[in-house]
Amino acid sequence: MADPRRVDLDEIVLHFHELEDPRSSINLQHPLTSVIAIALMAILAGAAGPTAIARWAVMKEAFLVRVLDLPNGIPRKDVFRRVLMALKPDAFQSCFAGWLRSLRATAEAETGIEQPVLAVDGKTARRSHDRKNGLGALHSVSVWASEYGLSLGQVACAEKSNEITAIPELLRQVDIEGAIITIDAMGTQKAIAERIVEGKADYVLALKGNQGTMHQVVINHILEQWEDDFAGVDAGRHQTVESGHGRRETRTYIQLPVPQDLPGLRSWNGLKSIGIAVSESVRDGKETDEVRYYISSLTVDVQRFARAVRSHWGIENGCHWSLDVTYREDESRIREKCLRENMAWLNRLSLSLLKQHPGRESVAMKRRSCGWSEEFLLQVIVGSTN
Structure with missing residues (x-):
C-alpha cells in the first residue's frame, strides 16, 4: 500500500517537473525534483545553506527515502550546492508559479479578500558581499501579499543598478491583475505606474522629495483644503486608534x-x-508624529486607501523582519551569485508556507517544529493538518 505521505508530497513535487536540469547527464544519480524538495524541507526545518541541507537530509534519511524518489540514497553537500548554483534564478522561481497560484487561491477563499494589497519593497542581505571579487551585497526586490502572508516573486537588482529597473521586471513576473500595488517613493515613477495599469491593477505610490514639484504641489493642495476642513472637495477621512504596551497611536487617513x-x-x-497618512504616537509621555503623502489610481474610497497604506508595512513586519530575525538572512555569507539568489527565494517560499499553516505559534516555533516533527513538516509543505 502506498505511503499517503508520499502521495501528498508527489503532488507538490509535480510543480518542479518542467524545470530544466542544468546538470550534465553523465553520472546523474539524484532526480532534480528530489534535490529541490529536500532543500525546501531542510530550509523549513532551519537549514541556511548547502552544508546544513545535506546534514539535515542525512539525519532524516529513513523518512526521505520513503517520501521521495531517491534511488541512490541521500545526495551529498556538493550536489545541493551545484544544483542551487547552476539553476537560473528566474527559471527556478517560475517552476513554483503553479504552487503559488494554488496557495493564493486558497488564501483568497479563506480571507475573503478579492483585491489584495501587493507590497513591493527591497531588502539587502548585508553580509553577502565579496569585496575581494567585486561582488556587492545581494539587494533584491520582492512582492509580498500582506493579507495572505505570501511571497509572490523576487528579482535581484543588477550590480550598479537600483530598484527602479528591477521593479518593472518583477511586476511582469507576478500576476497583479485586480490587486492594489504599493511601493515606496523610490518606485514612484511614471513607467512603473503605467506598467501597473497595463497589468490591470491599481497603485498607491508614496511621494517624497524625489518627485520635486509634484511632491510640493500635493502637500500644498492638501494643506489648503485642510484649512476649511475639506469643505470644497469630495474628500474621505478615516481614523484608527490603537493602544498597547504603553503606547497609543492615532492614524488619520485622508484621500x-x-x-x-x-x-x-x-x-x-x-x-x-x-492622499495623506498622519501617524501620531504617544509613548511614555513622549509624542512623535509622521506624515506621508501618496498618489493613487484608486477613486476616493478612504477605507480602501487606508488598508493599502497600512498593509504595505506588512512586507517589513511580516516578511523582512522574519527573514532577518528567524532566518538570520542578514548574517548569511553565501557569496556565489545564483546560489544566494536561489537561497533567498527558498527562504521566502518557506516563510510563506509557514504563514499558511493555521497554527497560532510564531514563525520561529513553527520552523523549529518542522525540524522536530516529520508530520508537522509535511503538514506545512502540503498544506494539510489531517
Whole structure:
C-alpha cells in the first residue's frame, strides 16, 4: 500500500517537473525534483545553506527515502550546492508559479479578500558581499501579499543598478491583475505606474522629495483644503486608534480627488487621487508624529486607501523582519551569485508556507517544529493538518 505521505508530497513535487536540469547527464544519480524538495524541507526545518541541507537530509534519511524518489540514497553537500548554483534564478522561481497560484487561491477563499494589497519593497542581505571579487551585497526586490502572508516573486537588482529597473521586471513576473500595488517613493515613477495599469491593477505610490514639484504641489493642495476642513472637495477621512504596551497611536487617513492642475497629470497613467497618512504616537509621555503623502489610481474610497497604506508595512513586519530575525538572512555569507539568489527565494517560499499553516505559534516555533516533527513538516509543505 502506498505511503499517503508520499502521495501528498508527489503532488507538490509535480510543480518542479518542467524545470530544466542544468546538470550534465553523465553520472546523474539524484532526480532534480528530489534535490529541490529536500532543500525546501531542510530550509523549513532551519537549514541556511548547502552544508546544513545535506546534514539535515542525512539525519532524516529513513523518512526521505520513503517520501521521495531517491534511488541512490541521500545526495551529498556538493550536489545541493551545484544544483542551487547552476539553476537560473528566474527559471527556478517560475517552476513554483503553479504552487503559488494554488496557495493564493486558497488564501483568497479563506480571507475573503478579492483585491489584495501587493507590497513591493527591497531588502539587502548585508553580509553577502565579496569585496575581494567585486561582488556587492545581494539587494533584491520582492512582492509580498500582506493579507495572505505570501511571497509572490523576487528579482535581484543588477550590480550598479537600483530598484527602479528591477521593479518593472518583477511586476511582469507576478500576476497583479485586480490587486492594489504599493511601493515606496523610490518606485514612484511614471513607467512603473503605467506598467501597473497595463497589468490591470491599481497603485498607491508614496511621494517624497524625489518627485520635486509634484511632491510640493500635493502637500500644498492638501494643506489648503485642510484649512476649511475639506469643505470644497469630495474628500474621505478615516481614523484608527490603537493602544498597547504603553503606547497609543492615532492614524488619520485622508484621500481626495487629484487636482487637475497637478504638474504632469496626464503623464501619470490612471492617476485619480492623492492622499495623506498622519501617524501620531504617544509613548511614555513622549509624542512623535509622521506624515506621508501618496498618489493613487484608486477613486476616493478612504477605507480602501487606508488598508493599502497600512498593509504595505506588512512586507517589513511580516516578511523582512522574519527573514532577518528567524532566518538570520542578514548574517548569511553565501557569496556565489545564483546560489544566494536561489537561497533567498527558498527562504521566502518557506516563510510563506509557514504563514499558511493555521497554527497560532510564531514563525520561529513553527520552523523549529518542522525540524522536530516529520508530520508537522509535511503538514506545512502540503498544506494539510489531517
